[in-house]
Amino acid sequence: MNTPDDTPHSASPCDALRDLLPAYALGAVDPDEARQVEALLRRCPDWQVELNAYQQLNAELAALLPPVAPPPSVKAGLIQAVTARPKRRRWAWGWVAAACLLIALVVSNAAWAAVARQQAPLELVLHPVQADAAPDATGRVLWARAEPQAFLILSGLPPLAPDQTYQAWVRDGERIVSLGLVQPQPDGSAALVFDGALLAGRFDTVGVTVEPAGGSASPTTPPIVRWQGG
């Protein structure tokens, strides 16, 4: 396999893209290779065409699969999901007012005011995952993108054994980062303030799991509430 080489008489460093672009387009390169490809693409803009061709290939492969009509419940659920809650750009003021009381317990008024001031905060809804163990658990993540702190507000959390804690996570593919430990109030509500920078990059899932007291390095149980997106 070619390795990039800066000496002028050797093969072009761009040649490494020949080996890596097909797998890169498929999302099958490892993270260090992905960084290498992205750096090379900046130096070798002509190769964008080749990348597009392999991305197109992946879509054409998918298009060869037989289409299958989903049951009507899927469309009904989708429509319900988009009509039941406002689009993310709109701000759910009624809900925020209710959550404000709780947040006031854990954050300063100044920090909250900073959140409320923003026009287009990030707002994610976490849905219950375990219908039997925690059917009423829900949560929201709020982050005014210009502010350092983000908030996770939870309700309906079942009580824990003394040697357990709730722990919140953000995940991007293989990479899972702890947002912190969450101690619920007796009424099952809880709030967590965490570093908003953890939401600044790409992520696909935010979830809360039950962990041994003191927390874990990565989740050891399935989530009880979860947001999944892209």
Place this chain on the structure above:
Amino acid sequence: MSADPTALLRRIAQGDERALEALYDAYASRVYGLALRVMGDESLAQEVTQDVFLKVWQRPHTWNPERGQFSSWLLTVARYTAVDRLRAEALRSGRSVPLLDEFDAPTDADPDPAEHDRLRALLRRLPDEQRQVIELAYFRGLTHSELAAALNLPLGTVKTRLRAGLQKLRALLINPNDHE
């Protein structure tokens, strides 16, 4: 697909739910077909399908028309959504992502693979060792190092097989009548 995705996405960006319905009607069976193949489970595939269209609803500007057709982009989103979900479910259950033995066995949902599943027919034109790495990367989301670990092969070997297989698929799609 007569629906013009550009116009529909513009309406979706304005919060028009009927435009989302029209987009769903035009593309849902393609998304669901792919999700079913990746997830191997109807209820999970249905959730994935819903997630894909929710992503479109939440981020209607993500598709860049200059980079390709909407259907291509949507199926790419669908594949990543399904593969991510598959891996999340595996993490949740504590089991590893299943490998692909079932791909050689026709299923009830697919009574006549040669007739209905042109992808399977195309993949069968690859040498087995190339088909295996492509299926694991494409339907299971495995990366180079994960492929090497799963198949107990040297990293260089899986990289070579994956690249050669993808190059061959590309050639086959351009010239479907090529014989090796």
